[in-house]
Amino acid sequence: MLRRHTHEAVLALVTLLAILVLSLQSDQFLSVANLLNQGRLMTEVALVALVMTFVIASGGIDLSVGSIMGLSAILLGTFWDGFGLPLPLAMLAVLVVGTVCGLFNGIIIVHFGMPPLIATLGTLALYRGLAEGISQARSVRGWPEWFARLGQGDWLGLPVQVWILLAALALAGAILGFTRWGRTVYAIGASETAARFSGLPVDATKLAIYAVSGFASALAALIFVARVSTTRSDMGTGLELDVITAVVLGGTSIFGGRGTILGTALGLILVQVLENGLSLAGVKGDGTIVLIGVVLIATLLVSTLTERRARA
Amino acid sequence: MDIHIPEEARQQPDAAPPVRLGVRGISKSFGPVQALRQVQLDLRAGSIHALMGENGAGKSTLVKILAGMHAPTAGDLLVNGQARRFASPRDATAAGVAVVHQELLLFGELTVAENIFSGHYPRTRFGTVDWSGMRRRARALLAELDCHDIDVDTKVAALSVALRQRVEIARALNQEARVLILDEPTAALAERDADRLLDVVLQLRDRGVAILYVSHRMNEIFRIADEMTVLRDGQYVGTVEARDTDEARLVSMMVGRSIDQVFPKVEAKIGRPVLEVDHLCAGPLVQGASLTVRAGEIVGLAGLVGSGRTELALTLFGITPARSGRIRIDGAEVRITSPRAARDAGIAYVPEDRGHQGLVKSMNIRENISMAVLDRVSPGGMLRRAEEARIARDGFDRLGVRAAGIEQVTGELSGGNQQKVVIAKWLETKPKLLILDEPTRGIDVGAKSEIHRLMGEMAQQGLAILMISSELPEVLAMSDRVLVVAEGRITAELPRAQATPEAVGHAMTRRSDPGTRTGGSQQTGARA
Amino acid sequence: MTDLSQDAAAPRTGPIRRILRDYGHELLVVAAIIALLVVVGAINPRFVSARNMTSVFSGNAYIAVAAIGMTMIIVTRNIDLSVGALIGVLATVSGTLAVSGAPIWVAWVAPILCGALINAVTGLLVAYAGIPSIVVTLGMMAILQGGLISVTGGAWISDLPPEFLLAKMKVMGLPMPLVWAVALTVLAAAWMRLTPYGRSLYLIGGNAEAARAVGIPVRRRIVEVFMIHGAFAGLATLLFATQLQVIQSTTPPNLELLIITAAVIGGVSILGGTGTVIGASLAAVLFAAIGSALIFVNVSAYWLRAFIGVLILVTVLFDVMRRRRETRQKGH
């Protein structure tokens, strides 16, 4: 058990250590209000990272998530304000568009055999370009109260999006860990050919993963728009790097075949704890970025070396 | 049992060719695992030395030590009588040792010429890579190997396995090797290509090259080798001269006991037709194939590499769906568009390339065995671990997989045990037809006979088996009926009684014009 | 068996086909640049004026130079996401030295050496610790980016001595960045094509295991390639940071993606083992030409990124289809 989850163990230790040290630096750090608030702030990245775990575990990568988020945000404004659709319908339409964007990634990767890194590098530019082109630099504001609650309100004492996040976390964890689809993802990541020759639905699964990645990005866009109550075409810029950092820090192998939702959750928590805790301890933002870079490399170094020793 | 023949006994006073490479008491351990213990052998100029042993006996480790890729923990390598250390492949090359590795170590995106000279480029007088000289010399080298049909400017990725092998040998020759090591060079070759290769090896021997030849194929060994060294479990068992030994003795040295029957064919009751194929077409290599396989019957599918035999299997299995033609299972027509549809129709396929297609090597035995029946162990999508483990244990026991348990990672298993896991996986789907593609390739003799025994048992239980094999003896010994494939069609059907090597061999080449075939068979010898 | 008539019949690839095959992608980018020049030049002749051509060919020179190193990295089947941040750090190093009164040549050499040194760390982590390069460089990017702002506090460097401003100098009437980019591209291309060392990068990217077997010290070489790439980043910095009289402590957003995109559109395969630096440099010119053309034909810059995206997708799509056909040929 431990041998298979060395990385998660290392990571859990680092996270605990970070929490311990940081709580000594600031009284507010471990307060309930702060922790809940951190949950609110990390929701968008976390939602996308959960799905990215599937993408990377299947041996792929999706760099276009930030751009899909930007495009979705812009389209929400266009559908609602421009076309005059009722807001719930506009939200639904945006989720569909996000899914279609993801599906398009999937199609060029699966059916045209493009390497995922390059395919999504292309769509990263394409979707962002569409967002900029469609928005023509206009923002849409004045969202109704009920919509803003999605990003700013509470429900049963927890921020609304934290509920969504918890549900997504449980769902992703269950699917990757306990279902046929999760097993299929791992098999594809470890050896796509062998998975195909075992009669597993390789193409359909990959298409679905990229489509869900697009869906998650669109959902994150809805929550983000609700949180900041405006739409901008530059929303989600650089999101892909934050997401990949969390997933890789969480122990998902960039070559596929390995990774857990638990690891990704720990990775997300560690990054958030560092950002928040260091800020509360009076470290400036740029110092925090450096430290996250160091932690990323150091954690992977430790777990690679530990594993290598365990194997020797 | 020590069959080591004393040095002096073999020495014929004036004819003894010099020892080019001497291996003296070589041991190698990886952590606590002792991979090689006290191995010794002599490679002499103008002589072929066969290295034999079951999988895991340490052959590849020895080859890697001689290639400079591993450093031995103890022992000496003598090059022309002087002790040398090979700290890197470069040292081995400098000492005149060249290796043709089992998994062809080539650069697919680079041209044939560059592959031959990779790492040892010819230089111009300015010290830069001499491209035109390189192309010229590459052509000359290939001509020496009787290989006139390769354009030295094509990418290696576009060549067939047989031609790639030729490129590897040309690379070894270019280094003016005095010692040439060939690690299972014919494992991936059809009979005919293997023959051509053996001719090349003999030619090199006549030029005075000392050759170490690693192979499982007894007939090849006895055809070319002057002496043989056998390893077992990393131990040096002994060295014998070819003329003093026979197959049975060699096998007993390898497995440590005597084996009476390598191919224990059991008779099974042959029932109604399970698979009926009518004018199947797909891609360039399946051109209107028709065949029938009955319950309890083992049908051998023979043909040259590139004849379309694997492609036929891939079409039946839905990897490359049929363009036209009909497939009936148990009399009912089925459309097979994917491996999943094939599985649902009752077709199972144990593929040719075990490491890539058969297994997910980083996953354990349980996960591999359940892979083809995942939907059955996950009603509603949720995996039932207990059910999965039960199924895996069943298959594990039934096939007699030798491993620490069902949680062992399959990449750590020997070839024979890996193959058993793949077969167990497909038997779990309760197939009506089992297609076995090269079921014993690269598997040691012990495991080979076990697989053959299993095939017999499965046939007895009423399974229809279609077996593809490049080893004619295997096809002839195991099949109730032999079908010969050439150019995508079934060109001959021979009942067991009539299936002689001559008849099958003749049918394999019958359709094509022999004159163009000599060159052309190479070009088409590709895997899709 | 040996038969001379057969030997004569051995298939050969003629020199023209060989050039088309080896440099097809590069010729293609040239064709695209020429097509763009002709069409936009017809719409607005000022587009092909000497002055605008100078801007087009030298404006993205630093991207071309950085893309040379990136091409080498990608050829060995690695990637570097930290190069944009690295260029920012090196610019500050160079500029600080230039205003500190150190000899100008020190300010010029320092970024090249620092680039190599910083990337040596990356290379060591990739080659010896076995962490995938995409992860190491993601971390390095954060460290360099955050570190730079921590140290400088975001201050600009101004009052640069005029003799430091390399990019403003001219050689025989040609702008220095253009001369450098051409010279470095030709040198690097010749090096990668004509030296065994250069070829070894293709061997490593094509099949690392096989490269080891033919005697190439793969790990050491990967560290070296990262260092060479760092030195090219240093050279790119010199062209980048000396165009104006001030040095900003941030680099253009997504600079690393632009450099990777140039390498990819230039024909280097992300799967390793193919591609030349000439293509990468030409792609950088193509970007500059497109950026300029958009202004000349009055296309809203809003759509620029969408075009680049389509360009990447279409280029790679055709590359993938070509490869497929080549591999299928063997089964004809």
Add this chain to the structure above:
Amino acid sequence: MTQTLTRTLPCLMGSAAILAASFAAPAQAAWTGGDDQPTSPLACDASTVAPDAGSYNGGTVTGAQPSDTLRVVDVPKLVGIGYFNATSAGVAEAAAELDGVEATTDGPAQANIDDQITLIDNYITSGVGGILYAANDPVAIAPVLRKALEAGIHVVGYDSDAEPDARQWFVNPAQFNGVAKTLMDELAQQIGADGSFAIVTSTFTTPNQARWIAEMDAYQAKCYPEMEWLETVEAQEDNILSFNQAMTLINKYGEDMDGLVGMTSVATPAAAEAVTQADLCGEVSVMGLATPNAIRPYIKSGCMEDAVLWNPVDMGYAALHVLKAAVDGTLEPGAAEVEAGRLGTLQIINGSEVLLGAPTVFNAENVDDFDF
């Protein structure tokens, strides 16, 4: 042959797509300022209308706890550009002057709304007494600022505003229409009332720049109808990009362009550099917003006549003074003016905006008097 063809296709298609789109896409949409607010061009002559103090429309802070030292965090749009280095220097200067005030500057590395919001949120949790901000997006930043007000934290903006009710006061460096008038008048003086000009801005979405351009558009239509507005291009907040874009504009229009206007403190010196390198000093005038240090060489070399900007050091300085006054209760809703240390008394307009004053014009005479 087919092989070469398929290789040629992608790039040709790429070029074709660009050309096709060139006919489909309009060069630029009408200027709206990005927020669809109406423009209010000033009168063409020098007559000024006294700005209206209006009634207070800012937010209110609730539950503020008085404490001995006031901890203030200053969150600019981004760190790493000269302009905001100057504002934070002003904040530091005021902090040194005022008793019991500690101020730090911390901002995102890129002008990213999410990073800025997260940063402010963390400072709310850590319990600062006051927040100074320059918003990357007026609407996006509002919720977190409202949260700060509710947590008893005093909030004052500068440079770029948020929605009025999300902060108490805003230090307005200069009114949008005032900046537009100064820029256009200076430009007209240099290139004539029938000259042609182009603009280099950061992005079309950046709020201040978008509003200035909208006001300039309106003012030009009203007062200089003969002037020709050639086009506007984006160049981020990036030196090199600004330089390249300016160069391309020069190449495109040649002698048909009389003036180049930089809308950011980054774009203006880059445009001056482009004109210098193109040897067009005196033929193409460069104007715009810029810090004196960045444009000093060009003014000295005679390639640039003048540039417009308020003093960002003063702006940061004033912002902290206003915050301190709000904390101390000396500045209350409805006030018409506020004391700001060495700057003296500043006027309050539009309900809750503190007007820094008219923009300064830097030229050869006064450029050496400033250092920021």
